[in-house]
Amino acid sequence: MREITLGQYYPVKSVLHRMDPRMKLIIMVLYIVMIFFIKTFIGFGIVLIFLALTIALSHVPLLKVLKSLKVIIILVIFTVVMSVLFYNGTAEDLIWSAGILKIYKEGLLNAGRMALRLVFLVLGPTMLTFTTTPVELTDGLESLLKPLSYIKFPVHELAIIMSIALRLIPTLVEETDKIQSAQKARCADFESGNIFKRAKAMIPVLIPLFVSSFRRADDLADAMDSRCYRGAKGRTRMKKLKVHFRDFAALFVMCVFFFAVLWLRYNFFPALIDLSAIPWII
Amino acid sequence: MPIKIEHLNYVYNQKTSFATAALNDISLEIREGDFLGVIGHTGSGKSTLISHLNALTRIQSGVIFVDDMDLRPKKIDFKKLRSKVGMVFQYPEYQLFAETVYKDVAFGPENIKLPEEEIAKRVEEAIGLVGLDFSSIKDRSPFELSGGQMRRVALAGVIAMKPEYLVLDEPTAGLDPRGKTEIMQLVKNIAATCKSVIMISHNMDEVAEYCNRIAVLSQGKLYGVYEPRELFRSRELLKSLKIDVPAVTALAAGLNERGFNVDPSIINEEELIEAVRAEYFGRKAQ
Ligand SMILES: Nc1ncnc2c1ncn2[C@@H]1O[C@H](COP(=O)(O)OP(=O)(O)OP(=O)(O)O)[C@@H](O)[C@H]1O
Ligand SMILES: [Mg+2]
Numbered sequence: 114m115r116e117i118t119l120g121q122y123y124p125v126k127s128v129l130h131r132m133d134p135r136m137k138l139i140i141m142v143l144y145i146v147m148i149f150f151i152k153t154f155i156g157f158g159i160v161l162i163f164l165a166l167t168i169a170l171s172h173v174p175l176l177k178v179l180k181s182l183k184v185i186i187i188l189v190i191f192t193v194v195m196s197v198l199f200y201n202g203t204a205e206d207l208i209w210s211a212g213i214l215k216i217y218k219e220g221l222l223n224a225g226r227m228a229l230r231l232v233f234l235v236l237g238p239t240m241l242t243f244t245t246t247p248v249e250l251t252d253g254l255e256s257l258l259k260p261l262s263y264i265k266f267p268v269h270e271l272a273i274i275m276s277i278a279l280r281l282i283p284t285l286v287e288e289t290d291k292i293q294s295a296q297k298a299r300c301a302d303f304e305s306g307n308i309f310k311r312a313k314a315m316i317p318v319l320i321p322l323f324v325s326s327f328r329r330a331d332d333l334a335d336a337m338d339s340r341c342y343r344g345a346k347g348r349t350r351m352k353k354l355k356v357h358f359r360d361f362a363a364l365f366v367m368c369v370f371f372f373a374v375l376w377l378r379y380n381f382f383p384a385l386i387d388l389s390a391i392p393w394i395i
Numbered sequence: 396m397p398i399k400i401e402h403l404n405y406v407y408n409q410k411t412s413f414a415t416a417a418l419n420d421i422s423l424e425i426r427e428g429d430f431l432g433v434i435g436h437t438g439s440g441k442s443t444l445i446s447h448l449n450a451l452t453r454i455q456s457g458v459i460f461v462d463d464m465d466l467r468p469k470k471i472d473f474k475k476l477r478s479k480v481g482m483v484f485q486y487p488e489y490q491l492f493a494e495t496v497y498k499d500v501a502f503g504p505e506n507i508k509l510p511e512e513e514i515a516k517r518v519e520e521a522i523g524l525v526g527l528d529f530s531s532i533k534d535r536s537p538f539e540l541s542g543g544q545m546r547r548v549a550l551a552g553v554i555a556m557k558p559e560y561l562v563l564d565e566p567t568a569g570l571d572p573r574g575k576t577e578i579m580q581l582v583k584n585i586a587a588t589c590k591s592v593i594m595i596s597h598n599m600d601e602v603a604e605y606c607n608r609i610a611v612l613s614q615g616k617l618y619g620v621y622e623p624r625e626l627f628r629s630r631e632l633l634k635s636l637k638i639d640v641p642a643v644t645a646l647a648a649g650l651n652e653r654g655f656n657v658d659p660s661i662i663n664e665e666e667l668i669e670a671v672r673a674e675y676f677g678r679k680a681q
Contacts, residue, residue: 300556321490
């Protein structure tokens with residue numbers, strides 16, 4: 114458990130790892146918005162190119178990326194089955210039927226698009242967490258949300274709460290492990306019995322865990338106090354976030370893809386190329 | 396043979412990119428009456444090794460027998476094993492949870508389903524053994540005790556199960572010198588009620604004073620098992636393993652170097668005092 118970091122940061126060196134977290138966050142927001150503009154398989158093809166580019170640049174093994182889809186596989190299957198079964202199409206679209214079960218061509222295509230949308234929605238943020246440490250993420254978020262502090266929104270406080278929480282999660286996991294071992298050594302039984310018995314068996318773990326969390330919080334507060342922490346006011350940073358050329362390049366690439374997707378959807382230049390006339394765009 | 400370990404290997408996070416080998420082909424026998432010290436640098440695998448003894452860590456490869464219990468099968472009688480091998484972790488005071496000291500110490504015996512009177516008897520006995528006053532402490536909350544008292548209560552919680560083997564992971568970590576001696580004295584008393592004791596320690600003074608055998612681990616390998624005198628005499632070995640010598644031994648060696656007739660392999664206070672006195676009166680007589 115020692116190596117756990119929240120999320121799934123994959124520690125290698127790559128241009129994506131070096132990018133400014135703020136720009137990565139902006140790009141991710143654009144990416145998600147982009148997904149919702151897609152209506153056609155060609156559109157998903159465009160996103161696929163973007164993702165392939167991202168994965169190749171990130172030096173994260175493809176298998177590792179695909180593994181992150183494990184958590185949504187059930188959801189995807191469920192969505193596909195449901196939308197295929199309950200699609201109401203026209204008679205000439207019908208390709209198979211048995212009793213009340215009717216499968217339409219458009220229903221299949223629709224399900225396919227939905228599945229792809231889910232998959233791409235997961236893969237984007239996954240790439241962000243693979244290449245960005247939680248600390249960078251909170252820093253980036255804080256910096257992006259800074260304007261909100263003018264309307265008295267406690268941006269810095271939220272960011273520090275988040276980074277402390279992120280920092281402490283692995284520690285707490287380790288601590289839970291240790292306490293559980295200690296109670297097991299006194300013959301505590303966490304594995305057998307019904308759910309109530311098991312919940313009750315966790316009490317000897319949870320109480321020491323709470324006690325030590327409070328102690329830790331106290332210690333941390335003291336340590337921060339004694340180093341003159343007093344919130345955001347007048348606070349400077351050791352690692353200043355800096356936007357480089359590569360960040361703008363990435364943003365530019367993102368915009369190009371976004372534009373391509375929008376064009377595909379809204380057929381901006383019917384006089385030049387009429388996309389709606391091309392039959393294989395479905 | 397009470398505890399027998401043969402060719403034990405252990406890898407954390409096996410088959411992942413984080414795999415770390417923690418134990419490498421360890422073979423070790425612990426005899427009845429042993430007070431075995433386990434020493435070695437941080438990360439040398441001491442904790443991993445001892446957590447095998449009560450099956451908190453399961454064997455990946457190798458053999459362990461505790462008395463006649465084979466620890467290799469997936470399903471073993473955990474309750475029997477864990478009441479036989481009592482384990483006191485580092486900073487055991489952080490495992491206390493009950494409202495009263497009594498309930499906390501009774502936790503182990505209750506888990507092995509002992510009858511009520513037997514539990515009461517054992518709890519009283521255990522609290523006495525760790526040097527606390529039963530009647531005045533039994534109804535107090537463990538969280539309002541001092542650090543040293545909490546550690547004693549935690550220790551009582553383990554010995555209330557009457558383990559035949561007592562395993563301790565740095566029992567004196569984080570205590571002041573006086574607290575250290577007190578706890579070690581208790582451990583020594585408790586040791587008399589057990590078949591053998593196994594103790595991890597970074598404190599060579601303690602190891603030299605209380606252990607009759609010392610297992611030296613280095614990077615997951617068992618470097619050797621030595622008698623204290625034998626270990627602390629071989630300076631080359633200690634230097635190559637970067638192990639300190641006990642303070643008394645260092646003092647004796649220093650005296651010896653400066654031409655006093657004091658044996659440099661002395662490992663306890665009484666011997667040193669005796670040797671210095673003999674030398675002093677010897678010189679005076681000349
Ligand atoms: N839960 C764990 N997950 C992954 N690796 C671990 C875990 N526990 C220990 N290790 C690794 O196994 C090796 C041996 O660790 P172990 O805790 O047994 O050492 P130790 O001798 O007890 O050290 P210390 O004196 O600091 O207590 C170390 O390299 C450590 O990083
Ligand atoms: Mg250890």
